[in-house]
Amino acid sequence: MSQSKPKTLEQTIRAIEAMDLTPIKFKATRSEDGYGWTDAYADKMEIAYKRYLILHARHPEMTLAPERDIDRFWHMHILDTRKYAADCDASFGRFVHHFPYLGLRGEDDLMDDEEAEDEDEVERKTAAAERLKDESDEKANNAR
Numbered sequence: 001m002s003q004s005k006p007k008t009l010e011q012t013i014r015a016i017e018a019m020d021l022t023p024i025k026f027k028a029t030r031s032e033d034g035y036g037w038t039d040a041y042a043d044k045m046e047i048a049y050k051r052y053l054i055l056h057a058r059h060p061e062m063t064l065a066p067e068r069d070i071d072r073f074w075h076m077h078i079l080d081t082r083k084y085a086a087d088c089d090a091s092f093g094r095f096v097h098h099f100p101y102l103g104l105r106g107e108d109d110l111m112d113d114e115e116a117e118d119e120d121e122v123e124r125k126t127a128a129a130e131r132l133k134d135e136s137d138e139k140a141n142n143a144r
Helices: 010-020 020-027 039-056 070-079 081-092 106-141
Strands: none
Touching: 010 039, 010 081, 020 039, 020 070, 039 070, 039 081, 070 081
């Protein structure tokens, strides 16, 4: 999957707010294979989930564990793999990984999550540096 350019915080927030999560809410309201939530509760969880994503965007240095039903909504979003990947790319310019073990197995889980986030940060900075170099090379070639 290709990743788009890094987003500003303002771009990220606008993209999160614009995210169409109708299919996720539909699935969450189904008794058969969802959570059997009412439409009103699914709407409430959509808002809470978007607030969580915005909080994550505003504070990428923090490890944030969402409340249980927000996490369930996130899981539903992740299960729609193509949509989740596209929404992550449109909002964050990268795939946002979910670490489902945070605190469940002890402090090592927190370290594992922090190490994964550090690796993601290195990848983001490397990709951004490569894009800047490519843009600089392109400008130099165009100036000739």
